[in-house]
Amino acid sequence: MKTVKIRVNRNGIFEEYDVPENITVLDALNYINKTYNKNIQYRASCRAGQCGSCAMTINDEPRLACKTKVKDGMKIEPLKGFNIIKDLIVDRSSYYKKISNIRNYLQYDEGDNNDELTIYPKDMHDLKDIRRCIDCLSCLSICPARKFSNFSGPTLMRQIARFAFDPRDNGDREKEAYFENIYNCTTCGKCVEVCPNEIDIVHKAIERLRALSFKSGYYLKNHLKVRENVLKSNRSVVKEKTPLLEDENIKDEYIVENEKMRVAFFTGCLVDYRLQDVGKSAIRVLNAHGVSVIIPKNQVCCGSPFLRTGQRDIADKLKKKNLDIFNNLDVDAVVTICAGCGSTLKNDYREKEFKVMDITEVLNTVGLIEYKPLDIKITYHDPCHLRRGQKIYVEPRNILKNIPKLKFIEMETPDQCCGAGGGVRSGKPEVSSAIGKRKAKMIYDTDADYVITVCPFCEYHIKDSLNKFKKEKGNLKDIGVMNIVSLLDKVI
Ligand code: SF4
Ligand code: SF4
Numbered sequence: 001m002k003t004v005k006i007r008v009n010r011n012g013i014f015e016e017y018d019v020p021e022n023i024t025v026l027d028a029l030n031y032i033n034k035t036y037n038k039n040i041q042y043r044a045s046c047r048a049g050q051c052g053s054c055a056m057t058i059n060d061e062p063r064l065a066c067k068t069k070v071k072d073g074m075k076i077e078p079l080k081g082f083n084i085i086k087d088l089i090v091d092r093s094s095y096y097k098k099i100s101n102i103r104n105y106l107q108y109d110e111g112d113n114n115d116e117l118t119i120y121p122k123d124m125h126d127l128k129d130i131r132r133c134i135d136c137l138s139c140l141s142i143c144p145a146r147k148f149s150n151f152s153g154p155t156l157m158r159q160i161a162r163f164a165f166d167p168r169d170n171g172d173r174e175k176e177a178y179f180e181n182i183y184n185c186t187t188c189g190k191c192v193e194v195c196p197n198e199i200d201i202v203h204k205a206i207e208r209l210r211a212l213s214f215k216s217g218y219y220l221k222n223h224l225k226v227r228e229n230v231l232k233s234n235r236s237v238v239k240e241k242t243p244l245l246e247d248e249n250i251k252d253e254y255i256v257e258n259e260k261m262r263v264a265f266f267t268g269c270l271v272d273y274r275l276q277d278v279g280k281s282a283i284r285v286l287n288a289h290g291v292s293v294i295i296p297k298n299q300v301c302c303g304s305p306f307l308r309t310g311q312r313d314i315a316d317k318l319k320k321k322n323l324d325i326f327n328n329l330d331v332d333a334v335v336t337i338c339a340g341c342g343s344t345l346k347n348d349y350r351e352k353e354f355k356v357m358d359i360t361e362v363l364n365t366v367g368l369i370e371y372k373p374l375d376i377k378i379t380y381h382d383p384c385h386l387r388r389g390q391k392i393y394v395e396p397r398n399i400l401k402n403i404p405k406l407k408f409i410e411m412e413t414p415d416q417c418c419g420a421g422g423g424v425r426s427g428k429p430e431v432s433s434a435i436g437k438r439k440a441k442m443i444y445d446t447d448a449d450y451v452i453t454v455c456p457f458c459e460y461h462i463k464d465s466l467n468k469f470k471k472e473k474g475n476l477k478d479i480g481v482m483n484i485v486s487l488l489d490k491v492i
């Protein structure tokens with residue numbers, strides 16, 4: 001019998017066992033108890049991915065033990081984010097308490113007539129997905145907003161949404177969501193990634209609930225400031241210097257000979273209004289790779305800050321303006337250098353007639369060129385809206401690994417949210433800082449000279465988080481933060 005070695009964390013101490021290969025983690029735990037006469041405690045019931053009781057941390061991610069096959073060197077631990085009762089059993093009572101707080105039943109008035117208490121198949125359609133939860137609590141265990149603030153967590157929001165969108169319920173669910181801190185969610189998408197039933201809690205519960213909350217007056221004051229900005233200038237941030245698209249030195253097009261691809265450049269608000277040098281680097285880098293660049297000067301904010309904070313009215317208007325411009329261009333793709341813009345154009349612009357590509361996708365598609373050596377030590381931060389919003393994480397790493405002499409060190413959890421997204425940086429800066437502090441620590445642990453990313457929002461927030469961390473700890477070196485195009489501009 002072929003075996004593999006797995007390690008089980010029992011009350012803080014890892015024990016290593018040989019178990020048969022190709023069996024599930026649940027069967028392996030059973031095997032260990034029988035074969036080695038151990039008494040490892042764990043929860044399980046259905047053995048078929050239906051009861052949700054066997055969720056545990058497997059190789060640092062929450063997974064169902066009955067649905068995960070053992071692998072050599074695998075690490076099995078209790079679900080993180082909960083107190084441990086024994087071995088792999090965690091205390092779920094905090095979750096049950098929260099669930100009972102939200103009035104976990106249909107609310108209606110005594111006098112409601114029977115017609116109002118009927119639900120039709122069309123109403124069920126929207127609710128179907130968010131009703132598929134099996135209470136495994138994987139999403140709660142991994143949610144950064146829950147870990148670093150008093151946010152009740154993704155599955156609680158999903159449960160509130162279930163009632164909010166049920167026509168029979170007339171409870172004040174928007175208020176409930178607001179006071180359970182719905183605006184603390186950074187829309188990082190980690191809960192969706194780990195959910196065994198692939199429930200899209202972010203789009204189907206949180207963003208829809210935020211839209212209801214916004215309409216009912218449950219919003220954050222600072223989100224209205226962002227709204228004012230866009231109403232004035234079509235940009236979500238305030239103009240501080242000449243915007244990239246108003247700079248008279250920036251041409252409408254940069255055409256190369258022997259063109260491999262032609263793209264339209266979607267700058268995003270921060271690159272246009274704050275990080276003009278990043279935008280200029282992007283043009284040079286694309287040209288150096290044989291890509292011609294068209295720059296539509298009348299483009300506007302993609303609408304992401306408004307979609308994420310429930311302000312759909314504004315987002316729809318911005319989307320229409322951008323579609324009118326970009327649907328009519330003769331290009332191979334629209335290129336973004338901001339993870340948030342890219343994810344919004346790809347996932348929320350359903351009516352688009354153009355292809356959207358992140359710059360790292362474009363460069364890998366046309367073929368990387370020979371780069372000059374650069375003797376620095378870097379680490380890479382995966383923006384949530386690139387890693388989970390667009391499933392892009394190999395492409396940037398491939399570019400970085402092709403730069404001679406560059407030392408690339410992965411941080412502990414490169415895809416852990418930096419804390420900036422979902423309107424949290426503007427609306428709940430204290431939550432954003434708390435999440436950012438954890439990111440800053442893992443960046444300092446790598447001892448890198450620079451952090452590279454592909455998102456101006458992450459870039460800004462990580463810079464702030466590193467500065468705060470340095471101030472707090474003292475005696476630390478400066479670590480720079482760069483968009484990947486700024487780095488490439490140094491080596492082309
Ligand atoms: S999107 Fe991220 S922050 Fe929001 S609920 Fe899911 S895991 Fe938590
Ligand atoms: S939403 Fe998904 S991850 Fe969260 S408790 Fe339900 S099934 Fe588990």
Ligand code: FES
Binds near residue numbers: 046048050054055065
């Ligand atoms: S034992 Fe029921 S989901 Fe795994």
